[in-house]
Amino acid sequence: MSKVIRRVKEVAVLKADEAHHEEVSAWCNRDLIPLPPSRRTWGWFNFFGCWSISSLNMSTWQTPNTFLTQGLSVGQSMAIVVISRALCTLFAVLVAWCGLTWHIGFTVQNRYTWGMRGSYIPLLQRILLNFIWCAIQCWNGGKLVSVCITAIWPSFSQIPNTLSASTPTTTYELIGFMVFWIISVPFLLIRPEKFKKPFFVSSVACGFAMIALMIWSLSVAKGVGPIFYQGQKVSSTSKWNVSWLILGGINQAIGGKAAGMTNSSDFSRYAKRKRDYIVGTLSVYWLVGILVCFGGLVTTAACQKIYGEVYWNPPDLLMVMMDHGKGSSAARAGVFFAALSFAFASMFENVCSNSVAGGIDLSGLFPKYINIRRGSLITFFAAWIIQPWQLVNRAATFVSVLNSFSVFLAPIMGVMVCDYFLLRNQKVRFSSLFHPEGSDYWFCHGVNFRVIPCWIAGWAPTIGGLISTAGGISAPRAVSELYYMAFFIGFFISFTLFYIVNFFFPPEHLGEYDEVDKYGTFTVNEAARLGIIPTEAVDDVTIGDLKEDMVETQVSVSPDARDSGHRRWWDIRRL
Incomplete structure (x- = not known):
């Protein structure tokens, strides 16, 4: 029995390739160490695709509905979308900057702010959100799969419900969920640095589907319906005026994206160049997100004119389109491809934004046994434990509460940004991130x-x-007014207080960093900009010998000597 346990443990422990500066310990594995240049494969289009799948989805499509139902006009609703997405882009870049510079993710990034063990506090919050959002996204994707199956076999929509009356779902919905879940699993085996093709296929397919749906609806309706021209309908008896509703809408819209912003460094660290991340984020997270919201509004307004009702939810709209097409092959084919495109985008958004992010966070809890791939699978299997049909169908306010989780995430971002930019002056010591002894x-x-x-x-x-x-x-x-400003209040209170506390009680070694690139993280140019000795310069000597020779030859290691990297490297090469 002991041999079996020992063998299982040996298999469970992750392996490391020391030739590539990898190590496995209670604090480190291949997916946590700073990424070397060979694994930084994301260009601007990768980020275009990454942010596209977070914009080309049902949630973004339905966003204007949230504000229209509160009595705001179309113009006011779109203004909320424009402003909130601009702010999301700004915060996403701020949080991602550490990953762009030092090539570490959210999991490791929090160690220098919270402490090695204290970093578990933000980590556990992210893991919980990843589990829940992954399950809910599987459920939403399953509805689209059910539409696809119905388009092929119309009788599927009439399948008898074999579940008990106490179960808040039907066999029809559960089969769609199961199919979506099973098809998604193989994509969890793809490493993030290989995401370019799935990004391309999912973003292009879903983008074309949304455009085609909008063009078709405008063509058939010969214009848009009344909802597109909706003016302000805030009741005079409402306790909230327009200004407060707009402010609350901006806060709500940012809150819905807060989870993705918080761990943006998990993906920015894969960037080839900083400008790739910035260009991809600005062009898509802001611009495409706005266009999708507007496209959803136009399509819904046109379909209101066609069908006489408002359908914001794409699966419901596609089923109505198929019913009105009287089951013709043309209607079924159109619905099938539209639903398939939506489903594929939902699937890869789930894989990237929830499952892979969950895998990275779980690897931070158990680095010796869990890497991104294992953590992604655990996150995905947890969907069956969470049972999203219980959450979505029974708790109407549950998803809105999840979106409001920015109450806790905004303060986390506040201390992260303050610590990195103001207190540490954008300097991080790698050797202290992965080894607690003397850290x-x-x-x-x-x-x-x-x-x-x-x-x-x-x-x-x-x-x-x-x-x-x-x-x-x-x-x-x-209380409600404070809640309407929750993201801004949380971010700036924590930001300011953390700066004040550290001003009066500063920790030691602020702004210090390793003089030598131990993990082979930086290119020669990157090392020169940071004032770090690149790995190429120490291939033939040990770090200890290098330091002694540096003292003997009086090589400058001043952090302020920003442009001395190339000179120091040349001096070491002469040794």
């Missing part, structure tokens, strides 16, 4: 107790609004 980031028993009260102070003023929303409890106006 600058061990702080007190592995926790930086400066950050915890600052994080709590960020969400404490707005938690009352979240509780009242989740429980349907009436709250004083002031």
Whole structure:
């Protein structure tokens, strides 16, 4: 029995390739170390595809509906979309900058702010969100798969429900969920650096499907319906005026993207160049997201004119289109390809944004046993435990509460941005991120107790609004007003307090970094810009010998000597 256990443990422990500066320990594995140039394969189109699949989806398509139902006009609703997406782009770039410079992800990035053990606090929040969003996305994708199956076999929509009356779903929906889940699993085996082709196929297919659906609806309706011209309908008896509704809408829209912004460094570290990430993010996260919202509004308005009702949910709209087509082959074919494109985009968004992100976060909890691939599979299998049909069909406010989770995530981003840009002056010591012995980031028993009260102070003023929303409890106006500004309040309170606390109680070694590129992370040009000795310069000597020779030859290692990298490298090559 002991031999079997020992053998299982040997198989479970991850392997490391020391030739590529990899190691496996309780704090490190291949997917956590800073990415070397060979694994940084994402150009601007990869980020175009990555952000596209987070925009070309049903949630973005339906966004204007949220604000129209509150009584805002079409112009006001689209203004919320434009402003919120611009702010999302800004925060995504700020959080991602550490990954672009030092090529580490969210999981490791938090260690220098929270401490080696304290980093589990933001990590566990992200893991919980990844599990839940992955399950919900599987459920939404399953609805599109059900539409695809119905388009092929119309009788599928009449399949008898074999589930009990207490189960809040039907056999029709559950089969779609199962098919979507099974088809998605093989894509979890693709490493993130190989995502270019899936990004291309999913973004292009879904983009064409949305455009085709909009053109078809405008052609048939010969224009748009009344909803497109909806003016402001805020009741005079409403306790909220237009300004507060717009502010609350911006906060809500940002909150829906907060989870993706928080771990943007997980994917920015794969960038070949910084400008690739910036161009891809600006062109898609902002521009394409706006266009998808507008396309959803136009299509819904045109279909209102065709069918006499408003259908914001694409699966519902596609089924209505098939019914009105009286089951003709042309109608079924059109619906099939449209639903397939939506489903494929949903699938790869789920794989990338939820499953892979969950895999990275889980590898941070158990680096010795879990890498991205294993963590992604665990995240995906958890969908069966979470049972999204219980959440979506029974708890109408559950998804809105998830979107409001930015109450906790915004303060995390606040301390991250403050620490990296202001306190550490964009300098990170790699050797302290993966080895607790003598680490600058061990702080007190592995926790930086400066950050915890600052994080709590960020969400404490707005938690009352979240509780009242989740429980349907009436709250004083002031509580709701704070909640309408939750993201901004959380970010800036935690940002400011963390700076003040560290000003009066500064930790040691702020702004310090390793003088030698131990992990083979940087190219020669990158190392020169950072003032770090590149790996190529130390191939033939040990680090210890190198340091002694540097002292003997009086090679400058001043962090302020920004342009001295090439000269120091040349001096070392002469040794």
